[in-house]
Amino acid sequence: MTLDVNTKAVVKNAYRITKHRGKTALRIRIPGGYLKAKHFDLLKEIAEVYGDGIVHLTTRQGFEISGIDYSSIPKVNSLINPLLQDLEIDIGVIIKDTSNGYPSAGTRNIAACIGNRVCPFANYNTTALAQRIEKEIYPNDYHVKVALTGCPNDCIKSRMNDFGIVG
Numbered sequence: 001m002t003l004d005v006n007t008k009a010v011v012k013n014a015y016r017i018t019k020h021r022g023k024t025a026l027r028i029r030i031p032g033g034y035l036k037a038k039h040f041d042l043l044k045e046i047a048e049v050y051g052d053g054i055v056h057l058t059t060r061q062g063f064e065i066s067g068i069d070y071s072s073i074p075k076v077n078s079l080i081n082p083l084l085q086d087l088e089i090d091i092g093v094i095i096k097d098t099s100n101g102y103p104s105a106g107t108r109n110i111a112a113c114i115g116n117r118v119c120p121f122a123n124y125n126t127t128a129l130a131q132r133i134e135k136e137i138y139p140n141d142y143h144v145k146v147a148l149t150g151c152p153n154d155c156i157k158s159r160m161n162d163f164g165i166v167g
Contacts, residue, residue, distance in 0.1 A: 032130030122150025
């Protein structure tokens, strides 16, 4: 059996080509690393029903669900609508059709330290700024890495990114 897959379209849709034939991995964007607990059930469902049962926390504070069959991409895209609504559209990102999943995978997830919501050293709300930047730069096809840190301790290692802000 052959499987014709438009790999450029798959990658643009925030899926990764894996070394396992017929399988892909979905990257979930979490701007600023802040995710409401209600979304964990959805991530668990996608991983257990459509993936290999694993949810990986990436180095850029996103989630990756591996082991998804290419044939399941349309169903998974429809399932992530609540995530796209809460994590992208509600902060002002314009996505014309959320039923097709992520519109782009160029700009990497904006990483941020915990900020002044928790850290006594942080000088600003890093998550709020990450979401504001997300609204301005996503979606696009440029491979850009952005990181925000609330104080000079630079817990997120913002200096190792294309664009970093130190509070």
